Amino acid sequence: MGRSPCCDESGLKKGPWTPEEDQKLVEHIQQHGHGSWRALPKLAGLNRCGKSCRLRWTNYLRPDIKRGKFSQEEEQTILHLHSILGNKWSAIATHLPGRTDNEIKNFWNTHLKKKLIQMGFDPMTHQPRTDLVSTLPYLLALANMTELMDHQTWDEQQTAMSNLQAEAVHLAKLQCLHYLLQSSNSSININNNNNSSYDQNAIITNMEQQEPLSLLNTISNVKQNTIIDHAATFSSSQPLHHQSMILPHDNFLDPQQVSFSSQSCLNNEQGQNGTITNYAMISQREEDYPIIDHQTSWINVPSSAPLSIPTNAITGDASSCTSSYGGAPSAAPYWSELFFEDPIMHDLS
DNA sequence: AACCTTGTCAACCGCTCAAGT
DNA sequence: AACTTGAGCGGTTGACAAGGT
Numbered sequence: 001m002g003r004s005p006c007c008d009e010s011g012l013k014k015g016p017w018t019p020e021e022d023q024k025l026v027e028h029i030q031q032h033g034h035g036s037w038r039a040l041p042k043l044a045g046l047n048r049c050g051k052s053c054r055l056r057w058t059n060y061l062r063p064d065i066k067r068g069k070f071s072q073e074e075e076q077t078i079l080h081l082h083s084i085l086g087n088k089w090s091a092i093a094t095h096l097p098g099r100t101d102n103e104i105k106n107f108w109n110t111h112l113k114k115k116l117i118q119m120g121f122d123p124m125t126h127q128p129r130t131d132l133v134s135t136l137p138y139l140l141a142l143a144n145m146t147e148l149m150d151h152q153t154w155d156e157q158q159t160a161m162s163n164l165q166a167e168a169v170h171l172a173k174l175q176c177l178h179y180l181l182q183s184s185n186s187s188i189n190i191n192n193n194n195n196s197s198y199d200q201n202a203i204i205t206n207m208e209q210q211e212p213l214s215l216l217n218t219i220s221n222v223k224q225n226t227i228i229d230h231a232a233t234f235s236s237s238q239p240l241h242h243q244s245m246i247l248p249h250d251n252f253l254d255p256q257q258v259s260f261s262s263q264s265c266l267n268n269e270q271g272q273n274g275t276i277t278n279y280a281m282i283s284q285r286e287e288d289y290p291i292i293d294h295q296t297s298w299i300n301v302p303s304s305a306p307l308s309i310p311t312n313a314i315t316g317d318a319s320s321c322t323s324s325y326g327g328a329p330s331a332a333p334y335w336s337e338l339f340f341e342d343p344i345m346h347d348l349s
Numbered sequence: 350a351a352c353c354t355t356g357t358c359a360a361c362c363g364c365t366c367a368a369g370t
Numbered sequence: 371a372a373c374t375t376g377a378g379c380g381g382t383t384g385a386c387a388a389g390g391t
Contacts, residue, residue, distance in 0.1 A: 017359090038376065052360075054378085055359085090379060102359075106358050106359085110358080352391085355388085355389080356386105356387085356389095358385095363380095363381090364379085366378085367375100368375085370372105370375095
């Protein structure tokens with residue numbers, strides 16, 4: 001409230017710290033503790049403001065600071081906590097001994113954020129990026145335009161155009177399915193389901209190599225099972241998003257009664273031992289947080305976790321859908337219109 | 350070799366909040 | 371209650387390094 005910052009005082013040094021300054025600060029704190037940060041610079045013989053001293057100590061000179069690259073576990077912890085807490089760097093830092101909030105913030109901004117974006121996820125909501133997704137069919141069409149132009153006759157061009165249009169529509173529907181499975185209010189209760197009557201890993205591997213339209217066929221191929229696995233990957237270079245969904249056949253066409261769970265994997269270690277190692281998880285209550293099982297590379301979730309699609313997601317009340325940590329309402333489409341009433345979904349039932 | 354671009358990270362700035370007066 | 375002070379937080383900046391052209 002109107003108080004001028006301590007660093008505005010003239011004559012105080014700014015910028016990078018010299019080794020001599022570091023030494024003075026460390027020696028003073030080791031002997032006397034930091035006490036009042038405001039008073040510290042004078043007592044330590046430093047021409048710095050207290051704020052600058054505090055920052056230097058907490059972010060760099062503190063003896064318990066861990067240096068070096070973030071481990072895979074630390075990275076997963078950050079992803080996990082960020083999906084819950086958002087940009088609460090200091091809160092995240094309390095779960096990572098030896099790491100400072102500044103370091104975590106930098107790591108997020110320079111690595112993890114970009115990683116998520118590359119994978120097609122919104123780094124703030126940890127949800128699939130619908131803006132990017134919605135334009136995919138058009139990008140695809142654009143990419144195929146060259147092919148279209150190769151056709152010689154008018155009829156050939158018309159046929160090619162219809163095919164492209166159909167492909168774009170299929171893609172949009174597929175993405176809609178993907179988006180539903182990623183719904184923030186969904187919860188997870190399926191691990192490696194060894195009881196399923198098909199080879200889950202084989203399907204995942206197969207999906208990684210397939211084009212979107214082939215994925216629809218894959219889904220159709222397993223439609224007789226009560227668990228449908230769906231991988232929405234738009235090319236082999238894209239991340240794998242893998243979900244498991246329970247679809248009671250009798251109720252499938254009645255969206256109000258469909259219960260499901262979803263699991264998404266940010267597979268940024270594709271190819272390593274053929275396993276899925278990373279994840280994104282979605283939950284609204286702390287007691288529902290999944291526990292990462294590093295051995296199986298899947299997520300264990302309390303069996304008490306709720307298993308239902310929120311009504312608002314089905315009825316299209318997008319305004320009442322919230323992000324995973326209470327952020328802005330998510331842009332939930334009108335599922336009943338876009339999804340359940342679509343013939344493509346009837347085909348799957 | 351020179352220049353440009355991109356990535357990294359320490360440090361700063363502006364703000365909020367809690368405690369003290 | 372109003373104001374001041376100190377501490378801490380999150381966003382942003384800028385210096386430097388590394389890599390590419």
